[in-house]
Amino acid sequence: RFKKLSMGKKTFSDSSKTKPKGAGRVGRLDDNVLGYYRKVSETIQGEFETQEEKDLFLNNVIKQLATECISVSRNQTASRIIEQLIAVSNATQLQVLMKAFSTDWYTVCMDRFASHVVQALILHSPQYFKEKTKDSEPNDGNNNDDGNNNTDAEGSIKDLFTSFSKLVMANLPEFIIHTYASHIVRVVIEVLCGVRVDEHIVRSKISRNQNNKGPHGPSDKKAQVSIANSEEEFKPILKELAARIVSLSEIREHVKNATASPVIQTLLLVLSKKGPKRCHKIINQIFLEEASLGTLAEDEIGSHMVELVLSVLDSEHYDSAYQQHFKGKLLQLALHHTGNFVVQTLLSKAHTKEQFEAMYKELSHHIEDILAANHMGVIVKIAETCVRLGTRQDKFYKNITKAFHCHKPEERQQHVVRLLTSLTAYEVYFGLEVKPTEESDEGDEKDTKAAEPTPVEKELTVFNYHGSMLLQQLLKFGNPKSLVTSILSLTQRELTSMACNPIACHIIESFIKSPSIGETSHDKLYTKLQGCYSVIACDRTGSRVIDTLWNCAILKHKFIMAENLAKESEKLRNNNFGKFVFRNCGIHNFIHRRQDWKENQKGNIRKRKILDGIFDDEKPQNKKRQNDISHEENIQMDDFFSVNGTDDSSPPKNADSDSKSSKQDRFSKKDFGNKKSKGKNLKKDRFKTKSDGQIKDKGMLKLLDDMQPSRKK
Numbered sequence: 001r002f003k004k005l006s007m008g009k010k011t012f013s014d015s016s017k018t019k020p021k022g023a024g025r026v027g028r029l030d031d032n033v034l035g036y037y038r039k040v041s042e043t044i045q046g047e048f049e050t051q052e053e054k055d056l057f058l059n060n061v062i063k064q065l066a067t068e069c070i071s072v073s074r075n076q077t078a079s080r081i082i083e084q085l086i087a088v089s090n091a092t093q094l095q096v097l098m099k100a101f102s103t104d105w106y107t108v109c110m111d112r113f114a115s116h117v118v119q120a121l122i123l124h125s126p127q128y129f130k131e132k133t134k135d136s137e138p139n140d141g142n143n144n145d146d147g148n149n150n151t152d153a154e155g156s157i158k159d160l161f162t163s164f165s166k167l168v169m170a171n172l173p174e175f176i177i178h179t180y181a182s183h184i185v186r187v188v189i190e191v192l193c194g195v196r197v198d199e200h201i202v203r204s205k206i207s208r209n210q211n212n213k214g215p216h217g218p219s220d221k222k223a224q225v226s227i228a229n230s231e232e233e234f235k236p237i238l239k240e241l242a243a244r245i246v247s248l249s250e251i252r253e254h255v256k257n258a259t260a261s262p263v264i265q266t267l268l269l270v271l272s273k274k275g276p277k278r279c280h281k282i283i284n285q286i287f288l289e290e291a292s293l294g295t296l297a298e299d300e301i302g303s304h305m306v307e308l309v310l311s312v313l314d315s316e317h318y319d320s321a322y323q324q325h326f327k328g329k330l331l332q333l334a335l336h337h338t339g340n341f342v343v344q345t346l347l348s349k350a351h352t353k354e355q356f357e358a359m360y361k362e363l364s365h366h367i368e369d370i371l372a373a374n375h376m377g378v379i380v381k382i383a384e385t386c387v388r389l390g391t392r393q394d395k396f397y398k399n400i401t402k403a404f405h406c407h408k409p410e411e412r413q414q415h416v417v418r419l420l421t422s423l424t425a426y427e428v429y430f431g432l433e434v435k436p437t438e439e440s441d442e443g444d445e446k447d448t449k450a451a452e453p454t455p456v457e458k459e460l461t462v463f464n465y466h467g468s469m470l471l472q473q474l475l476k477f478g479n480p481k482s483l484v485t486s487i488l489s490l491t492q493r494e495l496t497s498m499a500c501n502p503i504a505c506h507i508i509e510s511f512i513k514s515p516s517i518g519e520t521s522h523d524k525l526y527t528k529l530q531g532c533y534s535v536i537a538c539d540r541t542g543s544r545v546i547d548t549l550w551n552c553a554i555l556k557h558k559f560i561m562a563e564n565l566a567k568e569s570e571k572l573r574n575n576n577f578g579k580f581v582f583r584n585c586g587i588h589n590f591i592h593r594r595q596d597w598k599e600n601q602k603g604n605i606r607k608r609k610i611l612d613g614i615f616d617d618e619k620p621q622n623k624k625r626q627n628d629i630s631h632e633e634n635i636q637m638d639d640f641f642s643v644n645g646t647d648d649s650s651p652p653k654n655a656d657s658d659s660k661s662s663k664q665d666r667f668s669k670k671d672f673g674n675k676k677s678k679g680k681n682l683k684k685d686r687f688k689t690k691s692d693g694q695i696k697d698k699g700m701l702k703l704l705d706d707m708q709p710s711r712k713k
Contacts, residue, residue, distance in 0.1 A: 027074040027113065034077060041081045044088060054088075061085065062093045066100040070107060073114040083120045091128035091157060097121060098160045105167050115180035122161065122187045126194070129158045165192065165237050172244050176260045186266040192238040193270035242267055242278065246285055252292065256302040265308045272312035280317055283309055293325040297333055297342040307345040315351035322346065322355065330362040331369075340375040347381040353391045360392050368403040376423070376466030383473035393477045400474075401482075415455075417486040418494075420471050421504060423464035430455035460494045463504040472510040480514065484521050487511060488528065495525075496532045500542040508545055512552045519554070526557040533561055534568035537581040546581050558601055562590045 040061050048054035065072065065082065072078045086094065098121055101108055108114035168175060168188050175181040190197055245251070245267060254260035264286075271279035287293050287309060296302030313321060326333070326346060333339030350356040360382065363370070370378050379400075386393045398407065404419045405426040406412035412426055419429055427433065432455060474483055487507075490498070498504040511517060511525065526549070529536070536542035550561060565572060565587050572578035572587065582588070589597040 027076065027111075029072065029075050029078060033068075033072070034075070037072065037078050037081045041084060044084055055090070058085070058089060058093055062089065062096050066096050069097060069100045070104055070114070073101075073108060073117040074111050076113050079113040079117050082117050086117070086120045086124055089124075091131045094121070094124060094128060095157050095160070098125070098157060098164075102160060102164070105164060106171070109168075109171075109175065109181045109184050110178060112180055115184060118184055119187050122164070122184070122191055125157050125161050126191055129161075131157075161191070162234075162237065164188070165234075165241070169237075169241055169244055172241075173248060176245070176248070176254065176263050177257060179259055182259045182263050185263050189238070189241065189263070189266050189270055192234045192241065193274050194234075195270040195273050197266050197269050239278075242271065242282065246282055251286060255286065255296065255305045256299050258301050261301055261305055265305060268308060268312055276312075276314070279312060280314075283313070283317075293321060294329055294333075297326075298336050298339045300338050303338050303342050306342050310342075310345050310349050313349075315355075318349065318351055319355060322359070327358070328362070330359055331366050334363060334366075334370050334375060334378050335373045340370075340373075340378050344377050344381040347378070347385045350385055350389065353389050356385050356389055357392060360396070364392075364395065364399055367399045371403055376470070380466060380469045380473065383470055387473055387476045390478070394479070397474065397477065397482070400470075413482050414486050414489050416482060417471065417490065417507075418458075418460045420467045420474075421460060421464065421498075421507065422462040423467040424462075430458060460490065461497065463498070463501050465503050468503045468507055471507050475507070475510045475514045476516065478516055480516055484511075484517055488521065488524050492528060492532055495529060496535055496542075499529075499532075499536045499545045500539040502541050505541050505545050509548045512548060522552075522557070526553065526560055530560060530564055533564040534571060534578070537565060537572060538575040538578040540577055543577040543581050547584060550585055555598075555601055555605060558585075561585065562587060562597070566591050 043057065048057070062085070065085070069082070073082055086097065089097070101118065101121065105118075108118050165188055168185055171181075172185070175185050186197070245264065248254060251264075255264060268279055268282065271282065287296075293306050293309065297306045310318065310321065330343055330346070334343045347356070347359060350359065363378070363382065367379065382396060386396050400420075401407040401413060401416060404416070404424075406416050406419055415426065415429070419426060422429060471483070474480060477483075495508070499508050508525075512522065529549075533546065537546045546561075550558065553561065562585055565581065565585060569582065569587055569591060572582040586597055586600065589600065
């Protein structure tokens with residue numbers, strides 16, 4: 001809407017010769033007129049004492065606007081104000097505006113600013129399709145009709161929209177390739193089908209940014225809700241409109257046109273949700289009858305169409321499209337600067353293991369070539385699909401390590417995290433001479449027994465976005481043993497730098513959250529970070545990592561963290577980010593009321609596990625295993641606190657009696673440790689635990705709220 005004029009050749013002088021005198025002032029308004037509508041905008045944004053007062057004001061404004069709506073809507077400032085008016089108008093007022101614009105739909109649809117007003121009108125009309133409107137114009141209490149604004153004409157809002165849809169169909173060849181009118185066609189398709197398309201299809205990036213900042217943002221949100229109702233009588237109109245679009249003589253050129261392609265994409269999207277059979281039929285007519293998808297995949301505009309087509313196809317049609325258009329061409333597309341995005345969509349939309357494995361077979365031996373082309377998106381998508389479909393994980397990891405020259409000798413694999421995070425090969429990272437790789441007949445590197453030169457230790461300081469994304473996916477694999485070893489081999493300083501880096505911090509979070517990594521590895525990480533927790537907590541990014549580490553920690557790990565943080569309590573309190581960690585981790589209680597802190601944390605962990613059991617719908621054996629782990633935590637923490645000290649306010653107890661009492665209390669609870677409980681009673685016991693685990697201290701509720709990772713002052 002506010003795109004700058006092209007800096008290319010100007011043709012204004014030539015075109016102006018054919019325009020009538022004064023045509024250059026289209027959209028300009030008198031200062032008084034523009035000032036009036038600015039005051040209207042200010043009044044709308046304010047508050048009215050009563051709804052009647054608001055209706056009266058809007059009636060007067062709409063009455064005035066109806067006499068000059070076409071000329072006013074062509075002004076940049078006034079058009080935005082009209083959109084605000086449309087957002088707050090009722091059915092009768094909207095009907096008046098639609099009738100006023102219907103005198104010259106063609107002009108406003110082709111105008112740079114008025115077209116946005118038409119979009120707003122069409123988007124807001126569905127909410128009033130079933131509402132009866134008055135057959136008289138809105139008035140200010142004086143029933144003096146001047147004849148020009150009389151709305152006692154035929155047509156409800158639905159009728160006006162229907163006639164407008166037919167006008168769009170009549171001018172479709174011109175509208176579909178017009179910069180501004182094409183947006184009108186998209187909105188009409190959405191309303192006819194009753195499906196709202198994502199903004200990245202309907203609006204350009206510039207328009208979306210302005211829409212978020214503009215005053216009419218809420219109106220689009222309202223329209224998104226109201227458009228969800230489609231009328232039965234619109235189906236023939238939608239069917240005819242779709243047929244006309246497909247039958248356009250230059251349809252295959254339109255899919256590569258920056259203006260027409262989004263219109264076709266909108267049609268396919270709405271039909272995929274309301275009429276999948278019709279959608280597949282149109283796709284067959286346009287694309288699948290000829291081998292055109294493979295060619296379009298390398299076109300900057302057509303590639304977006306190909307991605308959308310792949311996203312709306314079901315498993316059967318997806319497989320057919322791959323076999324007919326992409327089989328044997330994946331490497332070529334993966335190395336292409338535009339085609340690699342289509343390959344990413346192909347991978348992410350694979351429905352079955354067989355489909356993915358066929359594609360992986362084409363790409364598996366060329367991972368290094370794809371890396372050399374700097375198309376890391378393809379590599380990350382392969383990893384994501386390996387996780388999603390649970391296949392080819394070991395082979396992909398092997399191919400990745402080969403591509404980074406750290407597969408053999410095995411000593412190199414301890415550096416895999418450094419190499420992936422910095423996205424550099426082994427020789428480049430350590431500054432060694434690059435030697436050609438010898439491969440056996442099976443495609444594996446020969447395991448030479450030549451002495452491997454010991455690389456000079458180099459600290460990890462460079463973090464790559466795509467390398468971080470790849471590592472996060474690899475940590476979700478079923479057996480990330482090598483990665484775990486590599487991460488734990490990092491120095492304390494490297495781990496601290498990683499935790500405080502906006503890109504690499506997610507690697508540590510994925511390490512903690514991964515279901516494939518056990519408590520032993522977690523314990524090593526928590527222990528290795530000792531002495532660095534306060535440094536990480538005082539960093540903008542690191543404080544978030546501390547929150548994640550804290551929320552995922554068992555009681556023993558929380559004690560390690562709290563003990564380290566307590567040593568720097570004053571530093572935390574005086575830091576803008578550390579103060580939140582100080583509060584969320586309950587460091588004040590840890591220092592002054594340690595026994596209370598311990599009980600509070602036990603209660604939090606117990607409640608979290610209960611909720612996990614309810615919402616995750618875990619299997620009975622997993623629940624039993626979690627209960628066993630919780631007993632181990634209690635046993636370990638009883639011993640841990642007996643070694644590290646207890647609350648100062650309570651005298652130390654005899655070790656034997658404490659041990660006996662803790663055992664007795666532990667096995668007296670029905671929810672934890674009852675080995676005789678059967679699977680059928682787990683659900684009942686689980687809900688008993690909820691009441692057993694409640695803390696009687698009234699201050700506990702406040703503490704639970706305080707422990708949430710809030711960032712509000």
